[in-house]
Amino acid sequence: MNAAVPPSLAAEAVSVTFDGLRAISGVSLTLEKGEILGLIGPNGAGKTTLVNCLSGFQLPTEGRVRLGGQDTVRWDAAAFRKAGVARTFQGGRLFRDMSVLDNVEVTGVALGLSRRAAQRKASELLDWMGIAQFAHQLAGTLPYTDERRVGIARALLMKPDFLLLDEPAAGMSDHECEQLTALIRIIRLEQGCGILLIEHNMAVVLGLCDRVHVLDGGRTLAQGRAAEVRNDRAVIDAYLGAEG
Amino acid sequence: MTEMTIRVVLVVGLYVFIGNSGILSFGHVSFMSIGAYAFVWISCCTLPALKPLYLPGLPIVLQETALPSPAGIAAAAALAGGSALVIGSILMRLSGTAASIATFSLLAGQYALFRNWTGVTGGTSSLANVPVFMNSAIGTLLAIGAVLIAWLHHQSRYGLMLRAARDEQTASKASGVNVWLVRTIAFGLSGLIMGVGGAMQAGFLGIVTVDAFYLDVTFLTLAMLIVGGSGSLSGAVVGVIALTAVTEMLRRFEVGIHLGDALLALPRGFQEVGLGIVMILVMIFRPAGIMNGRELTVGHFRLKR
Ligand SMILES: Nc1ncnc2c1ncn2[C@@H]1O[C@H](COP(=O)(O)OP(=O)(O)OP(=O)(O)O)[C@@H](O)[C@H]1O
Ligand SMILES: [Mg+2]
Numbered sequence: 001m002n003a004a005v006p007p008s009l010a011a012e013a014v015s016v017t018f019d020g021l022r023a024i025s026g027v028s029l030t031l032e033k034g035e036i037l038g039l040i041g042p043n044g045a046g047k048t049t050l051v052n053c054l055s056g057f058q059l060p061t062e063g064r065v066r067l068g069g070q071d072t073v074r075w076d077a078a079a080f081r082k083a084g085v086a087r088t089f090q091g092g093r094l095f096r097d098m099s100v101l102d103n104v105e106v107t108g109v110a111l112g113l114s115r116r117a118a119q120r121k122a123s124e125l126l127d128w129m130g131i132a133q134f135a136h137q138l139a140g141t142l143p144y145t146d147e148r149r150v151g152i153a154r155a156l157l158m159k160p161d162f163l164l165l166d167e168p169a170a171g172m173s174d175h176e177c178e179q180l181t182a183l184i185r186i187i188r189l190e191q192g193c194g195i196l197l198i199e200h201n202m203a204v205v206l207g208l209c210d211r212v213h214v215l216d217g218g219r220t221l222a223q224g225r226a227a228e229v230r231n232d233r234a235v236i237d238a239y240l241g242a243e244g
Numbered sequence: 245m246t247e248m249t250i251r252v253v254l255v256v257g258l259y260v261f262i263g264n265s266g267i268l269s270f271g272h273v274s275f276m277s278i279g280a281y282a283f284v285w286i287s288c289c290t291l292p293a294l295k296p297l298y299l300p301g302l303p304i305v306l307q308e309t310a311l312p313s314p315a316g317i318a319a320a321a322a323l324a325g326g327s328a329l330v331i332g333s334i335l336m337r338l339s340g341t342a343a344s345i346a347t348f349s350l351l352a353g354q355y356a357l358f359r360n361w362t363g364v365t366g367g368t369s370s371l372a373n374v375p376v377f378m379n380s381a382i383g384t385l386l387a388i389g390a391v392l393i394a395w396l397h398h399q400s401r402y403g404l405m406l407r408a409a410r411d412e413q414t415a416s417k418a419s420g421v422n423v424w425l426v427r428t429i430a431f432g433l434s435g436l437i438m439g440v441g442g443a444m445q446a447g448f449l450g451i452v453t454v455d456a457f458y459l460d461v462t463f464l465t466l467a468m469l470i471v472g473g474s475g476s477l478s479g480a481v482v483g484v485i486a487l488t489a490v491t492e493m494l495r496r497f498e499v500g501i502h503l504g505d506a507l508l509a510l511p512r513g514f515q516e517v518g519l520g521i522v523m524i525l526v527m528i529f530r531p532a533g534i535m536n537g538r539e540l541t542v543g544h545f546r547l548k549r
Contacts, residue, residue, distance in 0.1 A: 055418065056417075057414070057417070057418075076417070077417035077418055078417050078420045078421060078422055081417075081418060081419060081420035082420050086418070087418050089414070089415060089418070093412045093414060093415040094411075094412065094415070095407070095408045095411035095412050095415065095416070096411050096412070097407070097410075097411050097475070097537065098407060098408065098411060102404060102407075102408075103408075105404065106404060106405060106408040106416065106419045106421065107419040107420060109401035109404055109405060110405055110416075110419050110420035110421045110422075111420050114401070115399070115400070115401050115404065118401075154415075154419060155418070
């Protein structure tokens with residue numbers, strides 16, 4: 001990749017069809033390094049499907065995904081991760097029967113480190129995120145707020161260029177949301193990665209995101225700076241309005 | 245005792261794949277069979293003149309060789325490990341349940357092949373005169389070796405990635421794990437260990453038959469792994485000890501015990517029924533096996549971190 005031009009992760013006119021059902025239609029979106037882009041929309045709007053496309057879990061039926069100008073058609077999920085695109089999952093999906101430290105360490109060894117080196121990096125990261133006290137606990141026994149943090153740590157090891165977060169704040173209290181917001185802000189500041197944030201909580205979205213992309217029924221409804229999108233008539237009607 | 249060391253090797257071999265990958269395999273006894281015959285091909289017979297009569301289909305070089313047992317064991321490991329690697333690389337393209345079913349076809353296919361490949365395996369007739377090298381010391385040594393290899397694999401990066409794929413296949417891919425690769429490696433390694441177990445069996449009984457490597461051993465070894473707990477290496481070993489004790493006891497009851505003047509004997513076949521009952525009870529009261537995924541700990545030295 002060209003070092004002079006910061007790479008970007010882009011969906012270009014991506015459509016996905018599941019047995020005739022169109023989950024997303026012609027969606028284009030670009031995530032730059034160093035920015036936080038919000039991806040919002042009602043349930044079933046196609047947000048997770050789009051993230052799946054951007055991380056190699058779903059091959060677009062039409063359109064394509066580019067990373068720093070490279071076409072990614074033949075890439076599987078592991079290839080995306082090796083190229084610097086990391087993600088979390090809506091349901092957490094930790095390795096339940098493994099320790100928290102091992103959960104994070106997996107990313108290191110999968111990307112080529114020795115166990116010893118991966119373990120050291122994982123410990124440092126858990127320290128940095130303030131969850132070192134859980135290192136030797138089984139991941140399956142964590143409360144969900146800490147589970148989310150471990151999921152983020154797992155994605156964050158080895159400094160990915162892009163981090164895709166699928167509803168990291170779902171079910172959290174206001175206080176917990178604030179802590180998460182602070183964490184994401186620090187991640188952007190200190191790691192410099194581009195972050196795509198799927199989130200229903202508008203306070204979190206408006207507090208964090210530079211730009212927002214709105215999906216509805218699989219189509220792009222609006223996109224632009226957070227403050228503009230917030231006042232967009234169509235968005236208010238379709239989405240924000242529905243929430244009150 | 246010697247017989248138990250063979251079972252430890254077999255069940256530890258199963259553990260390497262099944263325990264770490266979470267995919268049940270019904271086909272691993274195939275590699276035990278391949279190992280036993282590889283041992284015969286290299287090290288048979290105690291009366292060398294018999295070999296061409298037994299196995300006229302073997303290449304002439306092999307018909308004339310009767311190398312010492314260590315060479316036979318090495319051949320068993322190499323041939324079983326090699327075939328497991330190749331077969332695994334194909335089967336591991338399938339997902340968990342489909343892969344399990346495919347391993348069953350592997351067992352049936354390998355059994356049918358060896359049963360009918362008369363010139364090379366002797367077909368349905370048993371091959372006697374296989375050199376007997378096993379005693380409890382050699383058995384123990386080999387069993388310790390198998391446990392050590394399994395432990396090293398467990399601790400290695402490949403073991404770690406494999407367990408990640410077991411717990412959450414989707415998330416493991418997102419962490420960059422090549423699921424097919426780590427499963428194939430474990431399949432090959434566990435096949436290799438099973439092959440050594442097959443050679444041990446051959447060199448213990450001095451006789452080899454295709455029927456000795458089919459459903460009975462498959463069921464017994466899987467039962468041992470599951471009863472002990474497939475979640476840990478200690479579970480594999482504990483399962484062997486526990487079920488060996490149970491079957492030994494049932495066998496005594498089948499022969500009959502004297503109570504005063506009366507001879508009390510269980511009906512024949514009760515050994516198998518009893519084994520099934522024990523397994524069901526363990527599954528009901530301890531679904532993750534006796535060890536429940538934990539490792540035995542000795543002071544500060546723990547097998548599993
Ligand atoms: N694997 C699949 N097979 C069939 N249909 C699917 C599949 N995945 C998603 N869909 C459908 O595609 C549409 C978009 O789903 P998606 O999960 O992307 O929505 P979402 O915006 O993430 O919703 P939520 O806010 O509930 O997470 C839905 O109608 C869903 O039912
Ligand atoms: Mg979703």
